[in-house]
Amino acid sequence: MTEITAQSIDAALRKQLDALNTSVESRETGSVIQVGDGIARVDGLKNAMAGELLEFTSSTGQVVYGMAQNLEEDEVGAVLLGDVAAIKENDAVKTTGRLVEVPSGKALLGRVVNPLGMPLDGKGEIKAEGTRPVEFKAPGVIHRKPVHEPMQTGILAVDSMIPIGRGQRELIIGDRQTGKTAIAVDAILNQKGKDMVCIYVAVGQKASTVANVQETLEKHGAMDYTIIVNASASDSAPLQYIAPMAGAAMGEYFVYNGEDGKPAGPENPGRHVLIVYDDLTKQAVAYRQMSLTLRRPPGREAYPGDIFYLHSRLLERAVKMNEQNGLGSMTALPIIETQAGDVSAYIPTNVISITDGQIYLQTDLFFQGQRPAVDVGISVSRVGGSAQIKQMKQVAGTLKLDLAAFRELKAFTQFGSDLDKATQDQLTRGAAMTELLKQNRFCMMDVYDQAVAIYAGGKGYLDDVPTEDIVRFRTELLEFLHASKPEVFDELAKAGKWTGDVENLTNAAIEAFKLQFAPTA
Structure with a gap:
């Protein structure tokens, strides 16, 4: 029989008192x-x-x-x-x-929710692991490390010249109907099997547009790792305003927690997240509407003075965490719609100054059939080569210069007729490389395939191929290499860069393919 002492009675009473809920709910x-x-x-x-x-x-x-x-x-x-x-x-x-908080956790994957985390897809209740605040302070510079790993989009023009790294914020900007959402959706589809969680935030879109995106993702098996947050055009301004922040909060769960749901750290790595804000122009309009009805003073273009702070604190949440914090990352692809190509308007200049580069899509290029309609001249990535594998960096360096020289020459020679051979060669090479960058939707390319395709163009193997055959040449060349000469890719991956041996092997394989390639009659 246990002895009853004053201490044991004291401990038992304390335990009971602790169990009593004595908190008074202070609600005004x-x-x-x-x-x-x-x-x-x-x-x-x-x-x-x-x-x-x-x-x-x-x-x-x-x-x-x-x-x-x-x-x-x-x-x-x-x-x-x-x-x-x-x-x-x-x-x-x-x-x-x-x-204001939103549900977060793995239960949201594969679901379409509103900005408050309520399901919109008719698939029943979501049993979330927990909640996260919609507004959350971004990690300081001490908790981060520089962006250094590629976030492959599978789009040749982007991965070669405007590379995006995990933890970067890359703006997609252009007029309406120039393929901005297409680039973002292709980037999501390309994350299949790469241990990335993707979040697509639709702000002020038509419900049918979001349904199309959902259908595309389902068709390609991408909904398994994707969350769609939808504040459609028919939703109120406050919901459209909090949608991007709600999406960021849902993404932060994966960055700050490991696979087991416990806080990320050296032993428990955080996950990688890609978040698309489509688009922040409509969020700014919703915030303006909200602010004006709240009687806040209007500023430039009738936007409130803190509109810059709205977007900067949102995009600052994109992060690449350091080793102590589990190395997770959140990559942001904000989309901004311009009016008649006016990049110098208020909201575009704001977001350009916050992000680490921009992919600029041009209507003229789109209608000329250059798709994706990326303007290589003013599109940049301020992370650059740090977000590329070495094999790509080696071949893509010359590509940007070739295209820049081609654009300058093309404008200059529009009026002249007799050109010397060097100029003519440069024009031919530029036209071939421009054609090489064309790519259909949902046709993402592996990074080694991209490197070999650009290598072939840079070495002049496309110069004598008719322009209309270049995309077919690229496709058939890669099919031929995978079927008959897979050692090209194996050696390239093994060497870690373009060595003399890898180049000789690749040259021989491309020449063998060219002998059997039949141009369109």
């Missing part, structure tokens, strides 16, 4: 003094926090959530995130003590 209650345009002005919430989740209860007992935005001297300006029509004047409002 206020009332709605004015409501309209999805905005509610609330009285009586002295201790509300900026960005706090507020609970509105209508006279019929319906609960609608809102978010505290303006903390003024005598009232709080809040935006409603649910059924706007349900809330009337004098309805009760309570603080929740929590910031």
